[in-house]
Amino acid sequence: MGRDERGVTPQQEDFSAWYNELVTKAQLVDRGPAKGTMVIRPYGYRLWELLQDELDRRIKDTGHENAYFPLLIPESYLRREADHVEGFSPELAVVTHAGGKELEEPLIVRPTSETIIGEMMAKWISSHRDLPLLLNQWANVVRWELRPRMFLRTTEFLWQEGHTAHTDEADAMRETMLALDLYAEVARDVAAIPVVTGEKTAGERFAGAVRTYTIEGMMRDGKALQAGTSHYMGSNFAKAFDIRYTSEAGQLELCHTTSWGMSTRMIGGVIMTHGDDKGLVLPPRMAPYQVIIVPIGRGEQGVQTSAAARELAGRLKAAGVRTHVDDRAQLSPGFRFNDWELRGAPLRLELGPRDLESGTVVMARRLGDEGKQSIPLSSAPELIPGVLEEFQAFLLRRATEFRDGHTVTVDTWDSFTEAVASGWALALHCGDPACEADIKAKVAATPRCIPLDGAPESGRCVLCGEASAYGKRVVFGRAY
Amino acid sequence: MGRDERGVTPQQEDFSAWYNELVTKAQLVDRGPAKGTMVIRPYGYRLWELLQDELDRRIKDTGHENAYFPLLIPESYLRREADHVEGFSPELAVVTHAGGKELEEPLIVRPTSETIIGEMMAKWISSHRDLPLLLNQWANVVRWELRPRMFLRTTEFLWQEGHTAHTDEADAMRETMLALDLYAEVARDVAAIPVVTGEKTAGERFAGAVRTYTIEGMMRDGKALQAGTSHYMGSNFAKAFDIRYTSEAGQLELCHTTSWGMSTRMIGGVIMTHGDDKGLVLPPRMAPYQVIIVPIGRGEQGVQTSAAARELAGRLKAAGVRTHVDDRAQLSPGFRFNDWELRGAPLRLELGPRDLESGTVVMARRLGDEGKQSIPLSSAPELIPGVLEEFQAFLLRRATEFRDGHTVTVDTWDSFTEAVASGWALALHCGDPACEADIKAKVAATPRCIPLDGAPESGRCVLCGEASAYGKRVVFGRAY
Numbered sequence: 001m002g003r004d005e006r007g008v009t010p011q012q013e014d015f016s017a018w019y020n021e022l023v024t025k026a027q028l029v030d031r032g033p034a035k036g037t038m039v040i041r042p043y044g045y046r047l048w049e050l051l052q053d054e055l056d057r058r059i060k061d062t063g064h065e066n067a068y069f070p071l072l073i074p075e076s077y078l079r080r081e082a083d084h085v086e087g088f089s090p091e092l093a094v095v096t097h098a099g100g101k102e103l104e105e106p107l108i109v110r111p112t113s114e115t116i117i118g119e120m121m122a123k124w125i126s127s128h129r130d131l132p133l134l135l136n137q138w139a140n141v142v143r144w145e146l147r148p149r150m151f152l153r154t155t156e157f158l159w160q161e162g163h164t165a166h167t168d169e170a171d172a173m174r175e176t177m178l179a180l181d182l183y184a185e186v187a188r189d190v191a192a193i194p195v196v197t198g199e200k201t202a203g204e205r206f207a208g209a210v211r212t213y214t215i216e217g218m219m220r221d222g223k224a225l226q227a228g229t230s231h232y233m234g235s236n237f238a239k240a241f242d243i244r245y246t247s248e249a250g251q252l253e254l255c256h257t258t259s260w261g262m263s264t265r266m267i268g269g270v271i272m273t274h275g276d277d278k279g280l281v282l283p284p285r286m287a288p289y290q291v292i293i294v295p296i297g298r299g300e301q302g303v304q305t306s307a308a309a310r311e312l313a314g315r316l317k318a319a320g321v322r323t324h325v326d327d328r329a330q331l332s333p334g335f336r337f338n339d340w341e342l343r344g345a346p347l348r349l350e351l352g353p354r355d356l357e358s359g360t361v362v363m364a365r366r367l368g369d370e371g372k373q374s375i376p377l378s379s380a381p382e383l384i385p386g387v388l389e390e391f392q393a394f395l396l397r398r399a400t401e402f403r404d405g406h407t408v409t410v411d412t413w414d415s416f417t418e419a420v421a422s423g424w425a426l427a428l429h430c431g432d433p434a435c436e437a438d439i440k441a442k443v444a445a446t447p448r449c450i451p452l453d454g455a456p457e458s459g460r461c462v463l464c465g466e467a468s469a470y471g472k473r474v475v476f477g478r479a480y
Numbered sequence: 481m482g483r484d485e486r487g488v489t490p491q492q493e494d495f496s497a498w499y500n501e502l503v504t505k506a507q508l509v510d511r512g513p514a515k516g517t518m519v520i521r522p523y524g525y526r527l528w529e530l531l532q533d534e535l536d537r538r539i540k541d542t543g544h545e546n547a548y549f550p551l552l553i554p555e556s557y558l559r560r561e562a563d564h565v566e567g568f569s570p571e572l573a574v575v576t577h578a579g580g581k582e583l584e585e586p587l588i589v590r591p592t593s594e595t596i597i598g599e600m601m602a603k604w605i606s607s608h609r610d611l612p613l614l615l616n617q618w619a620n621v622v623r624w625e626l627r628p629r630m631f632l633r634t635t636e637f638l639w640q641e642g643h644t645a646h647t648d649e650a651d652a653m654r655e656t657m658l659a660l661d662l663y664a665e666v667a668r669d670v671a672a673i674p675v676v677t678g679e680k681t682a683g684e685r686f687a688g689a690v691r692t693y694t695i696e697g698m699m700r701d702g703k704a705l706q707a708g709t710s711h712y713m714g715s716n717f718a719k720a721f722d723i724r725y726t727s728e729a730g731q732l733e734l735c736h737t738t739s740w741g742m743s744t745r746m747i748g749g750v751i752m753t754h755g756d757d758k759g760l761v762l763p764p765r766m767a768p769y770q771v772i773i774v775p776i777g778r779g780e781q782g783v784q785t786s787a788a789a790r791e792l793a794g795r796l797k798a799a800g801v802r803t804h805v806d807d808r809a810q811l812s813p814g815f816r817f818n819d820w821e822l823r824g825a826p827l828r829l830e831l832g833p834r835d836l837e838s839g840t841v842v843m844a845r846r847l848g849d850e851g852k853q854s855i856p857l858s859s860a861p862e863l864i865p866g867v868l869e870e871f872q873a874f875l876l877r878r879a880t881e882f883r884d885g886h887t888v889t890v891d892t893w894d895s896f897t898e899a900v901a902s903g904w905a906l907a908l909h910c911g912d913p914a915c916e917a918d919i920k921a922k923v924a925a926t927p928r929c930i931p932l933d934g935a936p937e938s939g940r941c942v943l944c945g946e947a948s949a950y951g952k953r954v955v956f957g958r959a960y
Contacts, residue, residue: 030600032550033557034587035578039600042545042615049546065522066529070512071551071589071620071636072573077513090580093552095589098515098573099624107514109551109575109589120510120519129810135522140551140620144579156551330609 008342010277015221019272023150026280026343028267036148036155040264043343046288047267048158052138054190054285055160055262058182064134064162069116071140072107077115080240084114087207091143093155109142114208114233114259117163118241125165125255127246132175133165151268152225152480159263165243165255169234172256173211176232179260180213183228191266192283192395193217193273194403195227196475198449203433206259210234216448216475218403219272222423224448224477227269230260268480273399274367280344281366283395284388289324291316291384292345293361296333296352305351312351312361312380319381321388341366346391347384363387368394409473416462416476420445424477426454430461431469439463439476448475488822490757495701499752503630506760506823508747516628516635520744523823526768527747528638532618534670534765535640535742538662544614544642549596551620552587557595560720564594567687571623573635589622594688594713594739597643598721605645605735607726612655613645631748632705632960639743645723645735649714652736653691656712659740660693663708671746672763672875673697673753674883675707676955678929683913686739690714696928696955698883699752702903704928704957707749710740748960753879754847760824761846763875764868769804771796771864772825773841776813776832785831792831792841792860799861801868821846826871827864843867848874889953896942896956900925904957906934910941911949919943919956928955 008025009017023029028044031037040048056066072095078085088111095107110116117135125133138160145155162179166172180197187195195215205212209231216224235254237243243255274281284290293313295305309325316323324345326336333350340348350362350372360374363384368391375383406423410416419425420443429435429447440446442463454472461468488505489497503509508524511517520528536546552575558565568591575587590596597615605613618640625635642659646652660677667673675695685692689711696704715734717723723735754761764770773793775785786807796803804825806816813830820828830842830852840854843864848871855863886903890896899905900923909915909927920926922943934952941948 030603032552033554033596033599034550034552037550037552039550040548042547045547046545048548065526067522067525068520068528068638070514070517070519071622072514072517074513092580093575093578093587095573096576097586099626100570100572106577107573116513119513123510142551146579158548 008277008279011220018275018277020150022271022275022279022342029150034155036145036153038150038154038156040158043288044267047270047282047286048264050286050288051186051190051266052160055182055186056138058186059136059160059162062178062182064136064164067135067137068139069113069120069137071110073110073113073116075106075108077119078108080115081208081237083236084208088112088143091145093142093144110139111141111143112259112261113137113139113161113163114237115241118237118243118257121163121165121255121257122241122243125243125245128167128248131165131167131245131255132171134162134175135164136160136162149268149480151264151271154264157264159261162258162260164258165238166257167245167247167253167255169256172258173232176211176213176230176258176260179230179258180215180228183215183230183260183262186262187215187217187227187266187269188396190283190285191270191273192392192399193227193269194396194400196449196451198451198454198475200229200449201431201436201447201474203436204447206231208233208236210236214449217269217273218399218406218424218477219269219480220275220402221272222406222421222477224424224475224479225265225269225272226448226479227266228260228262231258233257233259274395275344276367278338279342281395282344282346284346284392287322287344287346289322289345290388291321291323291347291349292340293323293325293349293351294333294336294340295325295327296350301353302329305353305356308356308377309351312349312377315381316384319385321381321384346388349380365391367398410462411459413463417443420477424448424475425462426473427462427476428457428459428468429470429474430464430466432464432466435461435464435466444478445476446479448477448479450474488757488759491700498755498757500630502751502755502759502822509630514635516625516633518630518634518636520638523768524747527750527762527766528744530766530768531666531670531746532640535662535666536618538666539616539640539642542658542662544616544644546616546618548617548619549593549600551590553590553593553596555586555588557599558588560595561688561717563716564688568592568623571625573622573624590619591621591623592739592741593617593619593641593643594717595721598717598723598737601643601645601735601737602721602723605723605725608647608728611645611647611725611735612651614642614655615644616640616642629748629960631744631751634744637744639741642738642740644738645718646737647725647727647733647735649712649736652738653712656691656693656710656738656740659710659738660695660708663695663710663740663742666742667695667697667707667746667749668876670763670765671750671753672872672879673707673749674876674880676929676931678931678934678955680709680929681911681916681927681954683916684927686711688713688716690716694929697749697753698879698886698904698957699749699960700755700882701752702886702901702957704904704955704959705745705749705752706928706959707746708740708742711738713737713739754875755824756847758818759822761875762824762826764826764872767802767824767826769802769825770868771801771803771827771829772820773803773805773829773831774813774816774820775805775807776830781833782809785833785836788836788857789831792829792857795861796864799865801861801864826868829860845871847878890942891939893943897923900957904928904955905942906953907942907956908937908939908948909950909954910944910946912944912946915941915944915946924958925956926959928957928959930954
């Protein structure tokens with residue numbers, strides 16, 4: 001708990017405590033009974049729904065179709081791809097009994113669905129005409145977590161997982177990059193998180209993938225958050241599950257597959273990218289309520305301002321603005337202001353008796369230098385959508401400045417150490433997994449990605465001094 | 481498999497074979513590897529998404545908020561409500577191992593979420609100001625099925641489950657009936673299924689409920705399908721999970737709770753209410769594609785009709801019509817017509833070279849006496865939304881006539897037996913569970929519900945001759 005019942009520990013004092021207190025006090029989540037599980041409360045779930053809508057629309061617009069595959073996967077399926085089973089084994093939850101009996105073969109609660117979808121793809125694909133096969137699933141998955149953090153690492157989480165099959169590497173790689181672009185766009189345009197896109201080094205690849213790409217955001221403690229990944233699987237899963245097609249030339253060929261996922265983890269990213277010591281700061285495009293109207297006044301005056309607030313809310317909703325009237329008369333205006341600052345509503349409108357008289361309303365942004373401002377009641381529905389758009393853009397700009405201000409190009413180990421203590425280091429690296437492990441052991445930093453847009457550069461590894469790999473600098477940072 | 485690769489067994493010959501072949505051939509589902517599980521393919525999942533949209537909007541419009549609760553529930557939670565655990569025990573899937581270890585307490589894969597939501601409600605509710613608490617969850621649930629049928633009874637299915645808490649019985653009963661009304665409206669207005677609403681007899685109640693209400697539809701084999709249920713729990717779960725509130729008078733009181741659910745089973749209801757020997761017949765409001773355009777012609781003519789089809793599809797989509805162009809040139813027009821009849825598209829537009837010349841297109845409804853009709857290409861986007869609405873209304877009318885034609889008011893056991901062989905019997909019943917069991921043993925019929933709108937009537941039980949209960953006739957039928 002923080003200093004008092006309402007407040008949260010300041011970020012500078014203990015970022016981790018700030019986060020843990022905030023997700024509970026803002027009523028986003030609660031702890032579930034089974035280890036590492038979370039209950040997503042309505043305010044938190046609405047954030048997820050709004051993100052889902054944006055992502056689902058883009059997934060469909062790019063030709064993918066949603067489907068649903070079973071939760072319970074026979075254990076033997078996971079064993080068919082050696083790297084895959086090795087990567088996931090320690091995290092599996094296993095159903096051994098069902099219908100009052102012990103099962104002949106245990107069933108795994110899906111940690112991800114490559115295997116069961118691979119099995120079905122093999123059944124559905126026969127000709128090149130069936131390709132590309134572009135599927136997506138919205139689902140819950142379970143990965144047993146020893147050190148859970150709400151949204152960031154939970155035993156069960158919600159996500160979408162895209163799974164596609166293609167005739168060849170070129171087409172599968174186009175898909176892999178398309179999914180990555182789509183994630184970067186949603187992160188930037190919806191969540192206002194300016195992510196870096198890039199490829200993972202071999203040591204950070206998905207279990208069973210040939211290449212893994214990622215979007216990485218910087219949180220306000222300088223750490224990185226991997227907020228979505230896209231994998232080119234080559235023919236690894238096609239071999240394991242016999243996903244083949246007859247080509248135009250009549251040859252039987254192996255498919256090339258991809259998978260890509262974005263999860264409820266993204267909500268943790270929003271919290272840690274924008275939040276401050278007063279609480280959440282939500283980008284308008286993800287905010288359950290974009291505008292909170294607080295009517296002020298007691299007795300007859302309270303009745304009048306409440307009625308005016310509801311009337312205004314009706315006009316704002318008609319203009320497409322998600323609006324909530326907080327007329328909890330038993331709570332002081334100040335308490336209600338603080339409550340919605342804690343819960344991150346982008347805009348607050350205060351409506352008191354004197355505002356009513358003058359036909360105005362006081363507008364306060366959750367963040368920024370603009371202070372309070374009085375605007376005409378009558379034109380609020382025309383003004384506010386623009387103010388929300390500006391606020392959305394402001395958050396992205398602010399996060400970009402923060403990230404750029406905490407990203408340092410370094411060529412010595414000392415400056416590397418200093419950089420990753422509070423942000424990211426752009427460094428040359430030899431590409432040797434042992435050297436990566438050394439860096440992690442020394443300063444807890446890992447290669448987040450080899451950025452797609454990095455300028456060509458070569459030289460010596462920042463730690464071991466061997467020749468650099470990758471032809472460009474690597475983003476290093478501590479990470480969630 | 482049916483008679484040939486494309487066709488399905490006629491309903492009259494074997495309704496069950498017709499259904500099983502159709503769900504596979506129409507590419508709605510496929511069998512999953514674990515017993516009784518199903519893969520919902522894109523065409524089937526789109527039906528579910530369209531139903532979800534309609535239901536979710538109504539759930540939100542009536543003041544409910546979506547949330548998400550964990551999949552894995554400690555075994556001890558289920559034991560807290562005695563009737564509940566007794567009802568669900570035989571169907572549970574149990575996780576005994578996770579993270580490489582045996583768990584101290586096994587976890588149940590949720591068969592329904594009353595218990596875990598009850599536990600959280602107890603934590604969240606303290607004052608009468610917190611009530612009513614109106615929650616809904618979209619989720620997967622697992623109930624081990626020994627005799628699975630795709631959509632109707634599957635080991636895992638998708639559903640929404642509403643869970644609400646109230647200060648008293650009157651408010652909880654209002655909610656119970658509101659949910660029932662909402663289901664009846666969705667069934668009628670979206671799925672075109674004219675359901676009967678009513679209360680279940682004691683023997684058919686949900687495990688742990690005080691009263692259970694249901695919507696029942698009649699399938700084309702005369703059997704009933706329970707397509708949604710709404711339960712008033714009294715204070716049973718409130719006692720088991722200690723869900724209490726402080727009243728305005730300052731007293732600590734038990735809450736009254738409700739729960740209600742509608743699932744992917746509803747898709748089975750749509751198939752069996754409207755389908756015929758040619759295949760699916762989808763109500764336009766649930767059809768993934770409301771209109772299929774089939775361009776006809778080879779070579780240059782094919783190029784021209786395909787281009788015109790795409791142009792028309794663009795105009796139809798702009799008019800809000802879900803449209804698909806089937807220009808699979810390797811397949812004959814006849815094959816494509818049959819394919820979309822099998823898959824139940826409400827309207828087909830055939831566009832050949834002569835139609836192009838005359839500026840018309842041939843429109844064919846999936847069902848009905850109107851035959852093919854030539855309409856002007858230019859005005860298709862204005863005409864077709866109306867045609868779809870008429871088709872939606874036609875399906876509801878047809879299903880209502882079928883149901884009414886197969887529902888008989890009976891007062892003798894002979895006519896009861898005859899009625900339930902091909903449809904429903906409206907009969908007086910004594911209300912004795914032993915007599916219900918007798919009826920079930922003799923003719924496999926069960927009391928589907930005591931209809932809400934039944935006229936007051938009393939007399940003698942149709943089987944045992946004892947005085948009738950309920951004050952009205954009961955709907956009896958065989959059921960899925």
